[in-house]
Amino acid sequence: MRAVICKAFGPLEDLVVEAKELGEPGPGEVRVAIEAAGVNFPDTLMVEGKYQVKPPLPFTPGTEIAGIVQSVGDGVTHLEVGMPVVGMVGVGAFAEESVVSAARLMRRPASMDPVTAAGFSMTYGTSMHALKQRAQLLPGETLLVLGASGGVGLAAVEIGKAMGATVIAAASSAEKLEVARAAGADHLINYATESLRDRVKELTADKGVDVVYDPVGGDFLEQAVRVTAWEGRVLVVGFAAGTIPRIPANLLLLKGCALVGVFFGTFAARNRQANKDNFSQLFTWFEEGKLKPLISRTLDLADTVEALQLLAARSAIGKIVLTTGRALS
Structure with a gap:
């Protein structure tokens, strides 16, 4: 073979x-x-x-x-x-x-x-674990997805909508954002041409977002932390930008927010029943047409x-x- x-x-x-x-x-x-x-x-x-x-x-x-x-x-x-x-x-x-x-x-x-x-498996499994177990995303909350046109980003957009959140998709081009819009995103931010911080403040009436999903890393993570709402959750999913950012700890203190790591592979190995339950829900959403990879x-x-x-x-x-x-x- x-x-x-x-x-x-x-x-x-x-x-x-x-x-x-x-x-x-x-x-x-x-x-x-x-x-x-x-x-x-x-x-x-x-x-x-x-x-x-x-x-x-x-x-x-x-x-x-x-x-x-x-x-x-x-x-x-x-x-x-x-x-x-x-x-x-x-x-x-x-x-x-x-x-x-x-x-x-x-x-x-x-x-x-x-x-x-x-x-x-990888993209939807990662995003489901991130939003369900790590962020405990609730209906009516606002979710900001960075790198929203990539595999895990698009999955996060779709799962966020299925869980009842308002989804803000951020990406680096109009083409990528159109893909996120087709996946169900409510709002779009082109962070190559506009300020991520200013647009989030505008879209949330200065409240900020409840959950940030970040598979990109680099400079955008700190910007995202700065627009996180009180008691928000910032999900560290990956570093596709190639650099691992350093976050000023005072930002977490002032916002009462949590910086939360997401490592799907270890979760799936250590919590097999929870992972099985996640995929049972994902497969149901797929068959209902809510997830369209x-x-x-x-x-x-x-x-x-x-x-x-x-x-x-x-x-x-x-x-x-x-x-x-x-x-x-």
């Missing part, structure tokens, strides 16, 4: 596609024929050796898959051969097949095609480097998905 191989941490261009042998699943594992794999910003960091997790070398990158169960190891009861599945696998997604922990996979909703499914590009497994470069350059809108050439179910 084909698999993308990272032989040393470093430039994305050093990745290669090679033939790889794959064993049978052990206890608690399943072997999956991968139809499609989602591409996420943390994948670029992992290849470059900049992520919190550094897999043993060599490894196959990719965290998010949609596929069909081929074989099942001992002790696996919730999955069976031939079942369409979706989930986050840690590593190993950029391949035609993978042996993964069965606990990481869920039955795929019948109405969800493989390409859509491959771009669902945007897959902006679909590339072949051989084009993995190109896909990762698009994310690293922050030029992707929505999700990019790799396909393996397998017949899509």
